[in-house]
Amino acid sequence: MNNSQTHRLWPWPGFPTSSKALGSFGDANCMEQLLVYCANAIENNDATLSHQILWVINNIASPDGDSNQRLTCAFLRALIVRAAMIGTSEIVTAMARAMNYPNLAPQTHRFSVLELANFVDLTPWHRFGFTAANAAILDAVEGYSAIHIVDLSLTHCMQIPTLIDAIATRLDGPPLIKLTVAGLIEDIPPIVDLFSYDEMGLKLVNFARSRNISLVFKVIPCSSSDGFARLIEYLRILQQQQQLLAAHDEALVINCQMTLHCIPDETAINITNSDSPYNSFSSSCPVSSSSSSTSPLSARAMFLKAIRSLNPTTVVLVDEDAYFTTNDLVDRLRSAFNYLWIPYDTVDTFLPRGSKQRQWYEAYIRWKIENVIAHEGFDRVERQEPKGRWAERMREANFRAVAFGEAAATEVKIMLDEHAAGWGSKKAEDNLVLTWKGHNVVFATAWVPA
Amino acid sequence: MPVDLDNSSSATKTTVSNAASGDASVSSTHDQSSPPKPPPKKKRNQPGMPDPDADVIALSPKTLLATNRFVCEICNKGFQRDQNLQLHRRGHNLPWKLRQRSSKEVKKRVYVCPEPTCVHHDPSRALGDLTGIKKHFCRKHGEKKWKCDNCSKKYAVQSDWKAHSKICGTRQYKCDCGTLFSRRDSFVTHRAFCDALAEESVRAHKMPPPPTNNTDGDPVAPTAAVSSPTPPCAPEATAVASPIPPIQTPVTELPENPTQVLEEAPPVWTPRLSGSGISSHNSSSSCGSGSSSLYTSLFASSTVSLESQNSGSSDLIRAMAHLERSMELAPSSSTEPISYCLATNHGLSLFGTAAPESRQYAPPLQPAMSATALLQKAAQMGAAASGGSLLVGLGLLPSSSASPRLENLHWNDHKAEPAGAANRSGLGLGVPSNEGSGLKELMMGSSPTFGPTQPTLDFLGLGMAAGGSTIGGLSALITSIGGGIDVAAAAASFGGGDYAGKDLA
Numbered sequence: 011m012n013n014s015q016t017h018r019l020w021p022w023p024g025f026p027t028s029s030k031a032l033g034s035f036g037d038a039n040c041m042e043q044l045l046v047y048c049a050n051a052i053e054n055n056d057a058t059l060s061h062q063i064l065w066v067i068n069n070i071a072s073p074d075g076d077s078n079q080r081l082t083c084a085f086l087r088a089l090i091v092r093a094a095m096i097g098t099s100e101i102v103t104a105m106a107r108a109m110n111y112p113n114l115a116p117q118t119h120r121f122s123v124l125e126l127a128n129f130v131d132l133t134p135w136h137r138f139g140f141t142a143a144n145a146a147i148l149d150a151v152e153g154y155s156a157i158h159i160v161d162l163s164l165t166h167c168m169q170i171p172t173l174i175d176a177i178a179t180r181l182d183g184p185p186l187i188k189l190t191v192a193g194l195i196e197d198i199p200p201i202v203d204l205f206s207y208d209e210m211g212l213k214l215v216n217f218a219r220s221r222n223i224s225l226v227f228k229v230i231p232c233s234s235s236d237g238f239a240r241l242i243e244y245l246r247i248l249q250q251q252q253q254l255l256a257a258h259d260e261a262l263v264i265n266c267q268m269t270l271h272c273i274p275d276e277t278a279i280n281i282t283n284s285d286s287p288y289n290s291f292s293s294s295c296p297v298s299s300s301s302s303s304t305s306p307l308s309a310r311a312m313f314l315k316a317i318r319s320l321n322p323t324t325v326v327l328v329d330e331d332a333y334f335t336t337n338d339l340v341d342r343l344r345s346a347f348n349y350l351w352i353p354y355d356t357v358d359t360f361l362p363r364g365s366k367q368r369q370w371y372e373a374y375i376r377w378k379i380e381n382v383i384a385h386e387g388f389d390r391v392e393r394q395e396p397k398g399r400w401a402e403r404m405r406e407a408n409f410r411a412v413a414f415g416e417a418a419a420t421e422v423k424i425m426l427d428e429h430a431a432g433w434g435s436k437k438a439e440d441n442l443v444l445t446w447k448g449h450n451v452v453f454a455t456a457w458v459p460a
Numbered sequence: 461m462p463v464d465l466d467n468s469s470s471a472t473k474t475t476v477s478n479a480a481s482g483d484a485s486v487s488s489t490h491d492q493s494s495p496p497k498p499p500p501k502k503k504r505n506q507p508g509m510p511d512p513d514a515d516v517i518a519l520s521p522k523t524l525l526a527t528n529r530f531v532c533e534i535c536n537k538g539f540q541r542d543q544n545l546q547l548h549r550r551g552h553n554l555p556w557k558l559r560q561r562s563s564k565e566v567k568k569r570v571y572v573c574p575e576p577t578c579v580h581h582d583p584s585r586a587l588g589d590l591t592g593i594k595k596h597f598c599r600k601h602g603e604k605k606w607k608c609d610n611c612s613k614k615y616a617v618q619s620d621w622k623a624h625s626k627i628c629g630t631r632q633y634k635c636d637c638g639t640l641f642s643r644r645d646s647f648v649t650h651r652a653f654c655d656a657l658a659e660e661s662v663r664a665h666k667m668p669p670p671p672t673n674n675t676d677g678d679p680v681a682p683t684a685a686v687s688s689p690t691p692p693c694a695p696e697a698t699a700v701a702s703p704i705p706p707i708q709t710p711v712t713e714l715p716e717n718p719t720q721v722l723e724e725a726p727p728v729w730t731p732r733l734s735g736s737g738i739s740s741h742n743s744s745s746s747c748g749s750g751s752s753s754l755y756t757s758l759f760a761s762s763t764v765s766l767e768s769q770n771s772g773s774s775d776l777i778r779a780m781a782h783l784e785r786s787m788e789l790a791p792s793s794s795t796e797p798i799s800y801c802l803a804t805n806h807g808l809s810l811f812g813t814a815a816p817e818s819r820q821y822a823p824p825l826q827p828a829m830s831a832t833a834l835l836q837k838a839a840q841m842g843a844a845a846s847g848g849s850l851l852v853g854l855g856l857l858p859s860s861s862a863s864p865r866l867e868n869l870h871w872n873d874h875k876a877e878p879a880g881a882a883n884r885s886g887l888g889l890g891v892p893s894n895e896g897s898g899l900k901e902l903m904m905g906s907s908p909t910f911g912p913t914q915p916t917l918d919f920l921g922l923g924m925a926a927g928g929s930t931i932g933g934l935s936a937l938i939t940s941i942g943g944g945i946d947v948a949a950a951a952a953s954f955g956g957g958d959y960a961g962k963d964l965a
Contacts (some may be wrong), residue, residue, distance in 0.1 A: 171652030215650035
């Protein structure tokens with residue numbers, strides 16, 4: 011290999027080597043294109059080409075660079091991981107080792123409860139969904155003396171204190187709140203460093219008591235890979251018993267915060283257990299027109315139908331407005347690149363470089379990127395779909411959208427005022443969307459049985 | 461030489477481009493060739509696309525930041541505008557010239573940011589306001605020289621700093637742990653999970669506290685809720701009891717069943733709790749609430765200790781040890797398998813059941829309580845008939861035998877069968893461990909029996925009829941304990957009148 015500056019032949023003849031020339035590669039478009047080439051090379055098992063491109067990207071995307079560079083670096087890392095796991099090229103893995111690539115395994119932080127509370131409030135990413143959901147829930151449960159909240163959230167009950175607070179301040183007397191938390195078996199970030207949910211549950215109960223509300227706390231271990239079947243089973247049995255006892259006047263709220271995207275959709279290999287509670291569904295449900303009549307319902311579709319069968323008072327669905335479910339790697343990479351630049355862009359506004367929280371945050375984003383790019387099958391839990399697709403699914407499952415009121419929109423705006431100027435929100439007929447510099451980030455929707 | 465950019469003469473604009481200073485250049489907005497496009501991230505067009513006819517002015521950073529570009533030659537005083545300098549020169553009796561505003565239509569100017577990597581460096585993204593571009597340059601590319609005193613936030617532009625200082629610290633929420641928040645939702649979330657709240661509720665259980673930081677006013681009204689014939693179960697009959705009774709019914713039935721459903725699933729930890737502390741709800745009107753508060757406060761205090769160290773399981777094991785002792789205290793007479801689950805892989809299913817209807821009363825366990833308070837509790841508690849001993853009940857001494865069920869620890873309940881209990885050693889205690897202090901000796905030394913029907917002394921010589929002893933008396937008692945004075949003497953000196961002359965059977 012001729013390493014001469016002017017006559018460099020590697021990675022290809024005439025490749026610019028001076029930093030000035032390389033600087034022009036710093037363009038985001040260029041980086042995206044390089045990543046696409048690299049992904050293609052890996053998919054085609056072209057060891058030499060992928061090696062070359064990886065080398066180039068590695069040189070222009072420093073993990074300490076600007077937000078574009080860090081974004082690209084994370085994607086690069088994910089591609090290397092993918093190559094190592096799926097690809098056949100030993101050269102790629104050898105190169106990864108040779109490059110001494112830092113921490114291939116994403117070290118996401120294990121948060122303490124208070125750390126997580128702080129972390130979740132750094133950015134409106136999660137808090138937006140909480141605020142919108144709380145407003146919708148409050149509207150829906152007006153008048154009920156008992157509220158059963160089923161919480162499917164990756165943020166481990168961080169929404170609950172504000173929800174309790176909101177319910178406590180409503181006028182018509184303190185209700186009983188039953189909180190059933192879906193305790194995900196899988197370790198999906200943000201991971202909380204708790205041996206069990208006891209501590210958290212106790213604190214919530216205490217807190218509720220301090221606001222004059224009785225809270226009953228329960229955790230149901232379940233898994234997203236089967237559409238939270240255990241949780242559904244529990245809720246169904248509960249409901250049957252309630253019917254026997256003619257229990258009344260209880261609102262059932264299903265609060266889904268960024269968790270439903272973990273349920274395998276039609277593009278995932280769909281294995282349902284033979285004794286899954288969903289099996290009774292596939293035979294009894296009419297196949298809707300938009301789903302294929304030959305393929306079985308995915309876990310995602312079945313989950314939604316299952317919730318519908320519980321006749322909830324309201325379902326809140328909050329998730330990231332992105333499209334990560336295509337099986338084609340290059341498309342998925344483009345899609346992810348054009349969405350996940352957002353967290354890198356925002357992090358400068360709320361976390362100084364070198365701070366621990368910033369490292370945690372970026373590790374979390376790297377985990378997401380790696381999951382989207384490098385994992386397949388049930389391991390890939392980052393299966394986001396755009397809000398339109400979710401709306402379609404909900405309608406197929408016989409739900410109808412409920413608009414957010416002005417109060418909700420105002421609450422969100424007030425919350426956003428406390429954050430950097432780039433955040434915004436927009437209210438459409440049946441959803442609220444969080445935006446960063448005009449781009450959609452997170453959507454929030456509320457549904458009732460149709 | 462500083463470039464004069466005031467629009468005072470039409471010659472200025474053209475002279476700028478010919479100026480030798482090289483500080484400024486004018487280019488038309490149509491010249492797109494040289495500046496590279498900002499990295500397109502599929503952004504929408506920024507609002508305020510400048511007027512295509514406008515002159516694009518690029519100033520150097522020095523010019524942009526210069527505050528006083530016009531300097532008086534006599535006294536070197538600087539001015540931002542030439543007009544002001546001229547007026548000043550009048551004072552020196554120097555020739556001055558004030559220019560009239562040009563009658564010609566002023567051509568609109570837009571400014572680009574001198575920083576080449578900046579998105580506003582591109583003429584198509586120029587800003588229309590000189591002050592605006594100055595502020596932008598300072599904010600994005602400048603040094604942050606202004607610092608807020610309150611919160612140490614730094615600003616590059618003085619007006620930003622002033623605006624912030626006005627609002628900083630005006631809306632503050634303060635958690636008990638000392639952390640300040642400017643946002644209510646962060647405050648609420650933090651407060652719920654902060655230990656400060658847990659500690660406060662622990663204290664709330666010990667004695668009726670004055671309402672502190674609870675936003676709704678602390679609902680602790682110690683004796684309010686509980687039905688009066690029974691002596692106050694403890695201040696721990698939380699006011700939760702009061703609003704709750706109306707909806708006991710639906711709740712009571714409900715939780716029992718799911719527990720059976722889930723019984724099989726998670727590995728069940730052996731000690732069987734009833735009235736899991738996870739529920740602050742109690743469905744009983746009388747002292748059933750105690751059971752829930754027992755665990756809540758227990759958890760709270762053990763949680764506090766958990767939090768103080770950061771390791772997970774070892775502390776939990778210790779907390780479990782706490783629990784184990786206290787669990788014997790209030791076994792359920794129902795068959796509800798409220799299992800405290802230490803599932804290793806997943807979160808638990810701690811069944812948040814309501815305390816079953818007034819099955820038992822378990823006094824809250826306060827491991828950190830003073831001896832005085834403990835004794836007071838002892839006075840209030842009746843030991844159960846079947847001999848769950850007082851101190852086992854207090855968790856100070858583990859009961860070695862499987863503790864018979866504590867049906868009812870009320871003084872008033874005459875179903876107790878105290879008679880047979882006398883054969884227990886000491887106070888029906890099993891193997892005393894080394895917890896508890898001199899109380900141990902006290903107990904070993906006497907063999908009283910429990911139960912209100914016994915006319916004899918209860919173990920501390922405090923009779924029910926005394927209606928609970930005074931703390932003062934207890935203190936006296938305690939101080940006399942140290943000397944190992946036997947109970948009888950102590951009791952006699954205590955002067956519980958009813959007991960004078962009665963045997964210590």
